[in-house]
Amino acid sequence: MRGVWLATVHSLTGLPAGLCTAVLAGCALPLSPVTVAPLRAVVRGATAMQRARFRALLGAEIPDVPGVRDATRRTTALWRQTAYHLLALPFGAAGAAVVTAAWSAGLAFAGLSFTFATGVRGTLLTAAGLALLVVAAALGRGVARLDAAVARRLLGPSPTEALAARLDELARSRSQAIEAADAERRRIERDLHDGTQQRLVSLALTLGMARAELPDGPARDAVGQAHEEAKATLAELRGFVRGLHPAVLDDRGLDAALSGLVVRLPQPVDLHVDVVPRCPAVIEAIAYFVVSESLTNIARHARATHVRVSVVRSRDRLRITVTDDGIGGAAARPGGGLHGLGQRAASVDGTLRVQSPPGGPTTVEVELPCGS
Incomplete structure (x- = not known):
């Protein structure tokens, strides 16, 4: 039942809201051939007000039009929203009139049945009043749903704008992933250069000094072989580090x-x-x-x-x-x-x-x- 009353209130407030936004847009519209800045500012405020009304009374979120780089698309979105605000006055007036008439007729028939009629006539008036109240509730919901559908189409993003915004978001995500991967490669390069590579250099120097101090024999040969392996490993590591990201x-x-x-x-x-x-x-x-x-x-x-x-x-x-x-x-x-x-x-x-x-x-x- 709460939804019925909120939808009815939304339909009835469509007239004053439409009157307000239509007057604002109509006043700013003559300036648009010179500059669209006043119209853009007015339309932005009127759109925010209408979105708040839909959110508060219907729980309907009208998505904002994403920022688009293309000037033609920005202008298209502006004129689309302007059209909604200009249409909001006649639509709000018609919706409010229909819903008001339906509720008034239903309440009137119900009141007559209790006040002036008894018997079969009273039963018929009661039934007619209840039927009109059901119709009034349905009309209130219908007007609210139609208004929400038109608002989503004109105040919200078009399919092309939504797709463009999604593509921009994916491009940003991909760019961030690439930058993160590059930063990780740099971190690995620094860790290898400052840590592992320096320890290998120290190991190679130690093995070289030990090789020079040892007399000829199996021990000297083993240390010499380890020295050469350490130098080869160091050369490979340096090549790997350079391939990651050279400083x-x-x-x-x-x-x-x-x-x-x-x-x-x-x-x-x-x-x-x-x-x-x-x-x-x-x-x-x-x-x-x-x-x-x-x-x-x-x-x-x-x-x-x-x-x-x-x-x-x-x-x-x-x-x-x-x-x-x-x-x-x-x-x-x-x-x-x-x-x-x-x-x-x-x-x-x-x-x-x-x-x-x-x-x-x-x-x-x-x-x-x-x-x-």
């Missing part, structure tokens, strides 16, 4: 980090880096990984004699090109290194293209978004 990348950028990377390749490398201003840290880390993995693949499989690496920023795009004169035949196969590069690039809406005909040359092109 020089944060300190001096892609140019310095890639310069340190290419000098370790057995083939000669022509390196060209032009990234001004610098890209976000996540993009720099992916670019470094792309070049590192490409050079590793070349060293292992390409049989190349010369390599060219170009990393250039053009407005809001970072273009990475790695070319070698090797045997070709490279492809982004599932589970392979190039496939991993494609996944890394796609994680930030980047693209990967591989051209590697049999006999070469091989060109790996990666394009990454780099901010505005």
